[in-house]
Amino acid sequence: xxxxxxxxxxxxxxxxxxxxxxxxxxxxxxxxxxxxxxxxxxxxxxxxxxxxxxxxxxxxxxxxxxxxxxxxxxxxxxxxxxxxxxxxxxxxxxxxxxxxxxxxxxxxxxxxxxxxxxxxxxxxxxxxxxxxxxxxxxxxxxxxxxxxxxxxxxxxxxxxxxxxxxxxxxxxxxxxxxxxxxxxxxxxxxxxxxxxxxxxxxxxxxxxxxxxxxxxxxxxxxxxxxxxxxxxxxxxxxxxxxxxxxxxxxxxxxxxxxxxxxxxxxxxxxxxxxxxxxxxxxxxxxxxxxxxxxxxxxxxxxxxxxxxx
Ligand code: NAP
Numbered sequence: 001x002x003x004x005x006x007x008x009x010x011x012x013x014x015x016x017x018x019x020x021x022x023x024x025x026x027x028x029x030x031x032x033x034x035x036x037x038x039x040x041x042x043x044x045x046x047x048x049x050x051x052x053x054x055x056x057x058x059x060x061x062x063x064x065x066x067x068x069x070x071x072x073x074x075x076x077x078x079x080x081x082x083x084x085x086x087x088x089x090x091x092x093x094x095x096x097x098x099x100x101x102x103x104x105x106x107x108x109x110x111x112x113x114x115x116x117x118x119x120x121x122x123x124x125x126x127x128x129x130x131x132x133x134x135x136x137x138x139x140x141x142x143x144x145x146x147x148x149x150x151x152x153x154x155x156x157x158x159x160x161x162x163x164x165x166x167x168x169x170x171x172x173x174x175x176x177x178x179x180x181x182x183x184x185x186x187x188x189x190x191x192x193x194x195x196x197x198x199x200x201x202x203x204x205x206x207x208x209x210x211x212x213x214x215x216x217x218x219x220x221x222x223x224x225x226x227x228x229x230x231x232x233x234x235x236x237x238x239x240x241x242x243x244x245x246x247x248x249x250x251x252x253x254x255x256x257x258x259x260x261x262x263x264x265x266x267x268x269x270x271x272x273x274x275x276x277x278x279x280x281x282x283x284x285x286x287x288x289x290x291x292x293x294x295x296x297x298x299x300x301x302x303x304x305x306x307x308x309x
């Protein structure tokens with residue numbers, strides 16, 4: 001039987017190996033056919049050094065998953081859409097807001113699906129957290145996203161270059177959850193950014209945000225965390241406390257752990273992508289990327305000690 005969705009993948013790095021390969025294999029009707037990556041090679045599929053070579057060599061591809069660094073994603077997505085392919089964008093969906101907006105227009109014109117994925121939104125406890133917050137009177141929200149960049153991003157030079165997002169590479173995951181679980185828009189009030197003197201992207205950020213009704217949100221992102229790592233969102237409501245921890249995997253209400261599903265983020269995303277393609281729809285929410293852009297626009301920049309990997 002011919003699969004419904006023959007997928008080509010661009011950028012065979014950590015996330016492609018760890019998550020995309022097993023998730024595509026677990027998606028009914030989806031099949032990984034080819035990979036395009038400048039140096040890395042994937043087992044068991046056709047390999048190409050570039051997207052252009054893959055498009056020429058595999059005319060039967062239905063969709064392309066973009067897993068390369070954000071700085072080079074727009075040109076590739078543009079070429080894939082121009083070739084009539086459905087496109088799955090890893091997060092962040094681009095290096096700028098305007099290029100993703102251009103892709104939305106292009107996908108619509110081509111009549112194909114564009115999916116800007118936010119994997120953290122598919123973490124097991126995010127939907128239950130959103131449900132708990134619905135209709136509740138909230139007092140304040142605290143986001144703590146602190147991880148050791150040497151452990152999680154070894155040798156990823158792109159992350160420190162302009163357009164690589166620095167600490168906002170994980171921080172945007174927190175913002176993607178925040179904008180999913182709160183039931184009103186989130187605005188940026190203040191942003192303090194610390195950038196190593198030998199790098200172009202921040203190593204730490206402290207943000208004040210608020211909802212349109214004025215609920216205060218404080219967020220701290222830090223790449224220098226050693227010891228315990230934190231990916232937590234805490235909410236104080238009039239009638240209780242919610243803690244969403246482990247990047248959205250765990251939920252506690254008033255200190256009591258809540259049962260959540262054990263399904264992984266990426267299988268859920270590929271199921272959603274396949275459904276979008278089947279139903280001829282796109283799904284591109286720019287809210288997390290806009291908040292990062294706002295943090296850079298309003299940022300008070302401070303140069304800090306050099307960072308060496
Ligand atoms: P990575 O390990 O550095 O891999 C990036 C890959 O992109 C490399 O293997 C490289 O290929 C390829 N690449 C570089 N320039 C390219 C180009 N011009 N055309 C095609 N491929 C190119 O990075 P990663 O961690 O997988 O992250 C990639 C994206 O996924 C980022 O946007 C990141 O935010 C996102 N993401 C990462 C994680 C994570 O835990 N790592 C989680 C979720 C999302 P070669 O090896 O062939 O040189």
